[in-house]
Amino acid sequence: MDIDIRMLDKNERAPYDLLLLADPSEEAVRDYIARGICYIACYKEQIVGEYVLIKTRPLTMELVNIAVDEKYQGKGIGKKLILHAINKAKQDNIKVLEVGTGNSSIDQLALYQKCGFRITGIDRDFFKIHYNKKIIENGIECTDMIRLSIELPGKEKVEEKKITSKVKNT
Numbered sequence: 055m056d057i058d059i060r061m062l063d064k065n066e067r068a069p070y071d072l073l074l075l076a077d078p079s080e081e082a083v084r085d086y087i088a089r090g091i092c093y094i095a096c097y098k099e100q101i102v103g104e105y106v107l108i109k110t111r112p113l114t115m116e117l118v119n120i121a122v123d124e125k126y127q128g129k130g131i132g133k134k135l136i137l138h139a140i141n142k143a144k145q146d147n148i149k150v151l152e153v154g155t156g157n158s159s160i161d162q163l164a165l166y167q168k169c170g171f172r173i174t175g176i177d178r179d180f181f182k183i184h185y186n187k188k189i190i191e192n193g194i195e196c197t198d199m200i201r202l203s204i205e206l207p208g209k210e211k212v213e214e215k216k217i218t219s220k221v222k223n224t
Contacts, residue, residue: 062092076121102126113149158194171202
């Protein structure tokens with residue numbers, strides 16, 4: 055599947071249908087769209103995925119939202135988006151890329167770790183405190199934010215084969 059990933063142009067409307075798949079809080083999505091850079095994945099000129107990067111500290115960025123259209127999930131697009139985010143952060147001389155996901159987001163937790171991220175902490179009751187509605191995913195109530203990060207030494211481009219072989223050897 056040939057996917058083109060590019061920065062969302064300032065005059066383009068953000069793909070809120072996808073952004074809200076990853077984060078049901080419209081207020082939070084509006085906030086980080088205004089503060090970050092949105093990248094979109096296109097297949098045959100249709101937006102099928104997105105992610106948002108925000109610079110949080112001088113040498114640190116956070117991947118605050120990543121989503122793939124439900125019809126295109128399971129086709130490697132999420133992994134391509136994550137690798138693209140890693141490479142964009144490296145181009146900007148970022149040393150640490152962080153991401154947070156819910157305790158109930160089992161597939162996402164596995165994907166981040168397959169891409170080299172490691173769990174760094176848990177924000178207990180994050181979703182109970184910051185979200186008005188209860189979130190249920192995979193039959194589990196989403197209560198805690200699982201924090202992960204990856205260190206980004208050097209500027210060499212990270213490719214899918216390198217990540218996969220790196221993970222298999224550990």
